[in-house]
Amino acid sequence: MQATPYLARRPHQSQFLTLRGLRHHVLSWGQPQPGRPSLVMLHGWMDVGASFQFVVDALQQDRHVVAMDWRGFGLTDSSGADSYWFPDYLGDLDALLDAVSPEAAVDLLGHSMGGNVVMSYAGVRPARIRRLVNLEGFGLPETIPAQAPGRLTQWLDELKQQPQLKTYGSLQAVAERLMKTNPRLSPAKAAWLAPHWSREIDGAWHILGDAAHKRSNPVLYRKAEILATWARIQAPTLWVEGDSTDMTKWWGDRYPRADFEARLAVVPSVRSVTLKDAGHMLHHDQPEELAEALAAFLG
DSSP: OOOOOOOOSSOOEEEEEEETTEEEEEEEESOOBTTBOOEEEEOOTTOOGGGGHHHHHHOSSOOOEEEEOOTTBTTSOOOSSSSOOHHHHHHHHHHHHHHHOSSSOEEEEEETHHHHHHHHHHHHSGGGEEEEEEESOOOOOOOOGGGHHHHHHHHHHHHTSOOOOOEESSHHHHHHHHHHHOTTSOHHHHHHHHHHHEEEETTEEEESBOGGGGSOOSSOOOHHHHHHHHTTOOSOEEEEEETTOOTHHHHTTSSOHHHHHHHHTTSSSEEEEEETTOOTTHHHHOHHHHHHHHHHHHO
């Protein structure tokens, strides 16, 4: 039996902005308020901006909130290229802030991949950020130059293949997929997310993500460059994680927790919060507790 979808307390408004030549889907809640910064939220890999609806509903004070579907996700155009490049996310974010808050600094929040983007952005555009929030944007394991030939070979081999994303026979099947990925997600929330996360084409439900995102990145992740960027962050920073998140599930022993703690230590001002009974999708698992942490930090 299909669940009744979650009822949003503060329904979002959708608009489309052309940023760097691509049509970006931008969601907003409320209106800009003089003297109060907008809160800009950026989602993670294989997610969409609507993913933040539950947290926005849990905020006790109505404020202007903006979320964007990254290029190649949700209703935003795909890049049209055969691979996606991390610097493009920084460029898209820069253009978004030019459009929605050209004069005033914003409060900036990112989850997972989005958390990594906002950390880098806050280091290269420090004056544009008043407060910074990173929801489990851990970064990636360190690499060494000797890995470059193999990575490039892997990328070239993948270019000869057409990546595919699985399709589903119904919205209910999409909702079940979301709950399989995150067992803490309630049927009502999954039913609400499913039509924002997929669309029907010729009788099948397709995930709103460009399959090209699955290709390996030929450019190695360079820890030294990340540390140099994070060290330039000026905004007070809030790090939030779930108590059930296990980094070893993603990287095994290639990325020890102590390595991440050392990276975070270079950020000048950090406050850390751990949410109970929450995993990587903590904004779905504990939106009320996350909203409380945001209220206390953002002021």
